Amino acid sequence: MNQHLLSIHDLSAEDVVRILDTAESFREVGTRVIKKVPALRGRTVVNLFYENSTRTRISFELAAKRLSADVINFSTSGSSVAKGESLKDTALTLQAMGADAIVIRHSSSGAPLTLTRWVRGSVLNAGDGTHEHPTQALLDLYTIRERLGRLEGLRAAIVGDVLHSRVARSLSFALVKMGAGVTLVGPPTLIPPDAPAWGVDVSYDIGAVLPKLDVCYMLRVQRERQRQQYFPSVREYARLFGLTRERVGMLPEGALIMHPGPMNRGVEIDSDVADLPQAVIEEQVTNGIAIRMALLYLLLGGAGAEAGEAA
Amino acid sequence: MSRRVLLTGARVVDPAAGRDEVADVLVEDGAIAAEGSAARAAVLDCDGLVLAPGLVDLHAHLREPGREDRETVETGSRAAALGGFTAVSAMANTDPVADTAAVVHEVRDLAARAGLCDVFPVGAITRGLRGEEMAAIGEMVEAGVRIFSDDGHTVPDARVLRNALTYARAFDGVVIAEHCEEASLVEGGQMHEGYHSYSLGLAGRPREAEEIVVARDLALARLTGGRLHVCHLSSAGSVDLVRRAKAEGLRVTAEVTPHHLAFTDEDLLTYDTNLKVNPPLRAPDDREALRAGLADGAIDAVATDHAPHAVEEKEAEFDQAPPGTIGLETALAAVVTHLVEPGRLSFLRAIEALSTVPARILGVPDHGGPIAPGRPANLVVFDPAAEWVVEPPFASRSRNSAFLGRTLRGRVIHTLYRGELVVADGKAQR
Numbered sequence: 150m151n152q153h154l155l156s157i158h159d160l161s162a163e164d165v166v167r168i169l170d171t172a173e174s175f176r177e178v179g180t181r182v183i184k185k186v187p188a189l190r191g192r193t194v195v196n197l198f199y200e201n202s203t204r205t206r207i208s209f210e211l212a213a214k215r216l217s218a219d220v221i222n223f224s225t226s227g228s229s230v231a232k233g234e235s236l237k238d239t240a241l242t243l244q245a246m247g248a249d250a251i252v253i254r255h256s257s258s259g260a261p262l263t264l265t266r267w268v269r270g271s272v273l274n275a276g277d278g279t280h281e282h283p284t285q286a287l288l289d290l291y292t293i294r295e296r297l298g299r300l301e302g303l304r305a306a307i308v309g310d311v312l313h314s315r316v317a318r319s320l321s322f323a324l325v326k327m328g329a330g331v332t333l334v335g336p337p338t339l340i341p342p343d344a345p346a347w348g349v350d351v352s353y354d355i356g357a358v359l360p361k362l363d364v365c366y367m368l369r370v371q372r373e374r375q376r377q378q379y380f381p382s383v384r385e386y387a388r389l390f391g392l393t394r395e396r397v398g399m400l401p402e403g404a405l406i407m408h409p410g411p412m413n414r415g416v417e418i419d420s421d422v423a424d425l426p427q428a429v430i431e432e433q434v435t436n437g438i439a440i441r442m443a444l445l446y447l448l449l450g451g452a453g454a455e456a457g458e459a460a
Numbered sequence: 461m462s463r464r465v466l467l468t469g470a471r472v473v474d475p476a477a478g479r480d481e482v483a484d485v486l487v488e489d490g491a492i493a494a495e496g497s498a499a500r501a502a503v504l505d506c507d508g509l510v511l512a513p514g515l516v517d518l519h520a521h522l523r524e525p526g527r528e529d530r531e532t533v534e535t536g537s538r539a540a541a542l543g544g545f546t547a548v549s550a551m552a553n554t555d556p557v558a559d560t561a562a563v564v565h566e567v568r569d570l571a572a573r574a575g576l577c578d579v580f581p582v583g584a585i586t587r588g589l590r591g592e593e594m595a596a597i598g599e600m601v602e603a604g605v606r607i608f609s610d611d612g613h614t615v616p617d618a619r620v621l622r623n624a625l626t627y628a629r630a631f632d633g634v635v636i637a638e639h640c641e642e643a644s645l646v647e648g649g650q651m652h653e654g655y656h657s658y659s660l661g662l663a664g665r666p667r668e669a670e671e672i673v674v675a676r677d678l679a680l681a682r683l684t685g686g687r688l689h690v691c692h693l694s695s696a697g698s699v700d701l702v703r704r705a706k707a708e709g710l711r712v713t714a715e716v717t718p719h720h721l722a723f724t725d726e727d728l729l730t731y732d733t734n735l736k737v738n739p740p741l742r743a744p745d746d747r748e749a750l751r752a753g754l755a756d757g758a759i760d761a762v763a764t765d766h767a768p769h770a771v772e773e774k775e776a777e778f779d780q781a782p783p784g785t786i787g788l789e790t791a792l793a794a795v796v797t798h799l800v801e802p803g804r805l806s807f808l809r810a811i812e813a814l815s816t817v818p819a820r821i822l823g824v825p826d827h828g829g830p831i832a833p834g835r836p837a838n839l840v841v842f843d844p845a846a847e848w849v850v851e852p853p854f855a856s857r858s859r860n861s862a863f864l865g866r867t868l869r870g871r872v873i874h875t876l877y878r879g880e881l882v883v884a885d886g887k888a889q890r
Contacts, residue, residue: 280661
């Protein structure tokens with residue numbers, strides 16, 4: 150594996166399998182009374198969050214703590230960043246303090262890559278602008294593999310605002326890499342016209358896609374997109390592209406319903422639907438900790454690190 | 461005091477005279493002198509070098525007044541001289557904006573004090589570049605301005621541009637130069653819209669945003685009979701539009717930048733902010749059309765769009781960095797490397813596009829050749845084969861070069877400005 154995790158493109162299919170397998174061995178740690186292993190004792194992990202994110206930050210924090218790393222949360226409000234410090238100076242400061250890994254969430258696409266110019270430690274992309282969110286994609290793959298037993302040959306739809314979704318990018322790239330078929334579904338204004346070049350299909354008709362799916366992945370739709378005239382109204386969006394109670398019946402038995410959260414119940418997903426047994430949204434959250442443990446461990450543990458020894 | 465310099469053995473490339481041959485050139489008292497009077501002249505051996513009329517830039521941002529931390533007229537002039545330019549147009553988007561004769565005079569005075577090259581201020585088309593009311597065009601013409609541009613912005617209102625094109629007809633040789641991008645289609649956009657923008661998660665600036673405005677402006681040139689210059693063409697469609705307009709007989713010229721000739725949107729995969737420019741670097745097909753258009757004359761001139769930005773402004777997140785690259789010190793080498801070396805452009809056409817034609821558009825007969833007795837000695841001597849790596853220090857106060865770290869071919873050795881060696885052996889003399 151590379152020193153950093155910035156994009157799904159940084160990983161080979163073998164890397165992905167290794168990450169999922171490592172996460173598998175770490176997940177057991179979360180079921181213990183003492184949820185801690187000493188794998189990263191003495192290492193420092195900085196959570197550098199330029200954008201509010203409760204779930205991803207907490208997930209990374211728990212992952213690092215369960216590996217016994219020292220964790221520093223650096224959020225931008227009330228910090229030197231709020232006083233106008235540049236990304237470069239923040240990076241140099243963290244570098245000077247000896248951060249072994251920097252987990253960065255940023256509203257600007259490419260900021261994690263830019264950060265690597267100034268730090269020697271590993272950089273983990275926890276979501277950058279409308280670019281990528283690779284750890285989300287990996288925890289989704291983990292969840293799918295665990296539930297359905299495989300990735301290759303599965304058929305998944307990613308439904309919603311693909312254009313502005315870093316989750317959709319990373320997940321599309323990851324599923325294609327692992328041999329799954331992907332269909333992007335949404336209003337044409339929110340699907341990148343060049344998306345077929347990613348190796349995915351595109352449909353504007355959710356009803357035509359649902360009966361063929363193993364995984365139906367719903368994206369959060371931001372209400373501000375309506376103000377930007379990507380679609381006429383939130384109500385019309387929900388009617389045309391929402392996963393309603395009625396539409397769930399079109400899914401094959403055993404198909405998973407997924408969502409990266411936070412959900413807009415009643416917009417992209419009906420409230421009842423989110424609580425169905427085939428909706429694995431909370432499992433995604435739980436698995437996120439194990440995936441992030443695996444990534445921190447593999448990136449910081451060095452080549453040849455085997456999860457078995459540490460766990 | 462009489463000063464004589466004899467430049468010997470250079471390949472003289474002089475498009476205005478249709479000349480490309482090895483010859484000696486004698487310079488005396490700031491002008492080209494007749495051969496045969498070379499006694500007591502200092503001799504500069506130019507064997508293996510190219511001697512050409514000094515380069516002329518239609519499009520540079522010298523930032524003074526207002527952003528002297530990025531560039532001053534003096535540092536910009538020095539960068540120009542090092543790049544082989546003897547004349548530079550200074551864009552109007554300073555602070556205050558060059559929308560009255562006062563700012564024009566200030567910039568010209570600063571340039572005269574630096575004395576490294578001629579600087580011709582560009583006047584704003586509209587007051588404050590706001591796109592609403594016409595700037596003091598006549599007053600600025602009296603102050604010597606020939607090119608008017610709101611560069612950085614498109615004039616959004618077609619009626620305002622129509623009136624400017626019409627009004628400017630009162631003045632011989634005055635040119636209205638447009639930055640062509642439809643604002644509503646590029647708002648928030650960071651790079652060329654296409655496969656790479658979607659994959660990188662960067663908001664796009666589609667080529668159609670440029671083509672829409674180029675088409676509108678050409679229609680207005682037809683309507684008004686006005687003299688239009690299209691700045692920094694970037695898309696294949698725009699090149700076609702301009703080519704057809706010329707065939708139709710419209711009074712239009714166009715420029716292209718070295719960076720649009722050299723790079724494509726694929727080069728942005730590293731989120732290098734030095735490659736963030738407006739209009740954006742486009743797809744390989746567009747670059748190909750720009751190269752072909754420059755070769756066949758659909759595009760008249762190469763202009764740098766030299767746009768200095770402070771280090772801390774560019775060392776930032778991609779969407780927060782300002783657009784622009786410096787270009788005065790690399791323009792000639794970029795054209796040699798990407799067009800002349802691969803056989804796409806002769807030296808004659810390259811110098812024509814970098815000197816002779818822009819001098820004509822700018823209306824500055826002291827520049828652009830011909831290199832003939834009695835003519836002002838504005839000359840560049842460069843080594844067409846010398847390879848160098850683009851890296852600081854630059855003469856420019858900024859270092860946001862799109863070519864940073866890249867190897868280019870073609871190095872300026874001497875620049876003579878009105879007979880004075882302002883650059884000798886690759887070094888600015890003051």
